[in-house]
Amino acid sequence: MLLIRCPWCGMDRPEIEFRHAGAAHITRPGPPDRVSDEEWAAFLYLRDNPKGRVAERWRHVHGCGRFFNAVRDTVTDVFVVTYKAGEPRPPETGPGESQPTEARP
Amino acid sequence: MKFSLFSLLHQGLTGNQGWQPQWRDPAPKPAYDVIIIGAGGHGLATAYYLAKEHGIRNVAVLEKGWLGGGNTGRNTTIIRSNYLWEESEALYEHSVKLWETLSHELNYNVMYSPRGVMMLAHSVHDVQVTKRHIHANRLAGIDNEWLTPEQAQEFCPILNISRDIRYPILGAALQRRGGVARHDAVAWGYARGADKLGVDIIQNCEVTAIRRDASGCVTGVETTRGPISARRIGVVAAGHTSVVMGMAGIRMPLESFPLQALVSEPVKPLMPCVVMSNTIHAYMSQSDKGELVIGAGTDQYTSYSQTGGLHISQHTLDAICELFPMTRRLRMLRNWGGIVDVTPDRSPIIGRTPVPGLFVNCGWGTGGFKATPGSGHVFAATIAREEPHPIAAPFTLERFTTGRLIDEAAAAAVAH
Ligand SMILES: Cc1cc2nc3c(=O)[nH]c(=O)nc-3n(C[C@H](O)[C@H](O)[C@H](O)COP(=O)(O)OP(=O)(O)OC[C@H]3O[C@@H](n4cnc5c(N)ncnc54)[C@H](O)[C@@H]3O)c2cc1C
Ligand SMILES: [Zn+2]
Numbered sequence: 381m382l383l384i385r386c387p388w389c390g391m392d393r394p395e396i397e398f399r400h401a402g403a404a405h406i407t408r409p410g411p412p413d414r415v416s417d418e419e420w421a422a423f424l425y426l427r428d429n430p431k432g433r434v435a436e437r438w439r440h441v442h443g444c445g446r447f448f449n450a451v452r453d454t455v456t457d458v459f460v461v462t463y464k465a466g467e468p469r470p471p472e473t474g475p476g477e478s479q480p481t482e483a484r485p
Numbered sequence: 486m487k488f489s490l491f492s493l494l495h496q497g498l499t500g501n502q503g504w505q506p507q508w509r510d511p512a513p514k515p516a517y518d519v520i521i522i523g524a525g526g527h528g529l530a531t532a533y534y535l536a537k538e539h540g541i542r543n544v545a546v547l548e549k550g551w552l553g554g555g556n557t558g559r560n561t562t563i564i565r566s567n568y569l570w571e572e573s574e575a576l577y578e579h580s581v582k583l584w585e586t587l588s589h590e591l592n593y594n595v596m597y598s599p600r601g602v603m604m605l606a607h608s609v610h611d612v613q614v615t616k617r618h619i620h621a622n623r624l625a626g627i628d629n630e631w632l633t634p635e636q637a638q639e640f641c642p643i644l645n646i647s648r649d650i651r652y653p654i655l656g657a658a659l660q661r662r663g664g665v666a667r668h669d670a671v672a673w674g675y676a677r678g679a680d681k682l683g684v685d686i687i688q689n690c691e692v693t694a695i696r697r698d699a700s701g702c703v704t705g706v707e708t709t710r711g712p713i714s715a716r717r718i719g720v721v722a723a724g725h726t727s728v729v730m731g732m733a734g735i736r737m738p739l740e741s742f743p744l745q746a747l748v749s750e751p752v753k754p755l756m757p758c759v760v761m762s763n764t765i766h767a768y769m770s771q772s773d774k775g776e777l778v779i780g781a782g783t784d785q786y787t788s789y790s791q792t793g794g795l796h797i798s799q800h801t802l803d804a805i806c807e808l809f810p811m812t813r814r815l816r817m818l819r820n821w822g823g824i825v826d827v828t829p830d831r832s833p834i835i836g837r838t839p840v841p842g843l844f845v846n847c848g849w850g851t852g853g854f855k856a857t858p859g860s861g862h863v864f865a866a867t868i869a870r871e872e873p874h875p876i877a878a879p880f881t882l883e884r885f886t887t888g889r890l891i892d893e894a895a896a897a898a899v900a901h
Contacts, residue, residue, distance in 0.1 A: 395785075426737065426885075427739065428727070428736065429727035429739055429741055429787060430728075431727075436786065452786070454741075454788050454790070455789050
């Protein structure tokens with residue numbers, strides 16, 4: 381089980397308090413009548429699904445109930461950082477190689 | 486060497502010293518007609534049918550680890566064809582038909598055992614959905630029947646049908662032709678068959694790049710064992726498909742999740758069939774060794790860790806103990822995870838890609854073992870003819886743009 385720091389509560393809490401909510405920073409294209417089928421497909425269905433660092437949304441459903449974002453390494457499952465919804469992805473967490481030396485939580 | 490009663494007797498009487506390796510361990514050649522990336526069951530079956538049915542024998546299957554070491558060797562081996570939509574019914578039923586004769590076809594015992602797959606209904610909603618499946622299946626000529634709780638218990642006596650449990654059993658669907666097979670034997674049987682027809686299976690050979698010419702067509706791959714050329718490449722990399730397709734600049738409608746299974750200590754035969762519950766995320770059958778083979782759900786987050794959270798297995802064991810009270814004091818021997826590639830509509834993607842010469846077969850997610858023979862069969866035809874096999878035709882990558890989804894997601898959102 382993952383240990384996740386909710387940036388609103390400021391606490392490390394067990395994963396079962398949280399709900400994963402998919403990839404983060406996906407912008408809905410618009411205006412709708414000028415969006416092509418390809419753009420809708422990319423928005424709805426295409427995902428980077430990286431082996432390495434991913435930016436993703438979480439919700440602290442059994443805590444404060446709020447959404448936030450996280451950068452996590454999908455090989456080690458270690459969280460690099462969590463940050464509040466609406467904030468940009470911290471630049472130093474850009475897509476990078478997995479860091480296998482870090483311990484699993 | 487052909488396996489037969491005679492060869493078994495002969496080897497038995499001569500101390501079993503004469504068995505030969507089942508496939509070669511060749512070094513990669515500089516070029517092939519077709520390269521298959523991934524030596525799981527689907528990749529090996531593709532190579533086998535390319536050689537057997539289409540006469541394309543100059544084929545390499547490249548595998549980063551050992552053959553069958555991915556999801557093929559990690560799954561709970563449930564085989565059935567009672568899916569909801571006609572496209573899926575055609576695909577999975579094609580596969581079940583091939584399972585029925587596969588041991589003979591390969592001269593290799595894949596231990597296909599059509600012992601019946603029972604899917605439990607625990608709520609009014611479940612009952613309605615299950616009956617809808619049964620009707621749809623019967624219209625398509627696929628066997629599936631409704632059982633009352635008492636009939637379900639008659640078929641599987643260890644089932645707890647008491648009404649006062651957390652998720653009481655309100656009935657079940659039974660596909661009698663469904664069952665299980667021996668996962669390793671499927672990979673080994675196809676590997677042996679393909680190898681004998683001239684296919685090179687190259688293990689410990691990870692594809693690290695896909696090469697293309699100025700017009701965008703594929704020309705080959707870079708691997709940890711050097712560059713290899715081919716004008717046609719089939720990607721059959723399951724959980725790693727997004728990574729491999731990314732090498733050709735293609736983003737996929739896929740996310741990779743850990744999915745777990747576990748086995749108990751071996752016990753005497755106690756259940757005659759497979760029992761699945763989608764609602765409470767538990768699946769169980771008994772292997773010929775006597776171990777209970779138990780499938781759990783996926784983790785909620787994407788990962789390539791090939792392991793899953795312990796609370797996921799525990800949740801499944803809670804359900805198993807309630808459904809099968811006699812298992813409560815059994816010990817679990819081991820658990821493990823595989824990485825499954827999940828599409829938004831929970832149906833696979835089989836066919837061409839925007840890159841000429843590049844084909845993909847993926848998105849089997851939590852339920853592709855059952856499709857191994859059929860998937861390899863239609864994918865081989867698709868690569869050989871460079872146009873989709875009729876059964877594969879609806880399962881294109883374009884469906885996510887056109888909106889023609891094959892939405893099995895509502896049908897079985899977890900493992901199967
Ligand atoms: C725990 C669990 C339980 C399951 N239970 C069932 C079930 O009961 N019934 C069912 O029908 N399905 C089930 N499944 C799903 C099923 O296992 C898969 O859908 C199916 O086995 C996929 O087969 P494959 O050959 O495509 O993939 P794999 O066997 O995973 O093969 C893909 C191969 O590609 C290789 N590869 C990846 N990247 C590269 C690269 N860059 N270069 C070279 N090689 C590469 C991998 O090493 C791997 O060997 C289950 C899966 C899991 C994990
Ligand atoms: Zn919180």
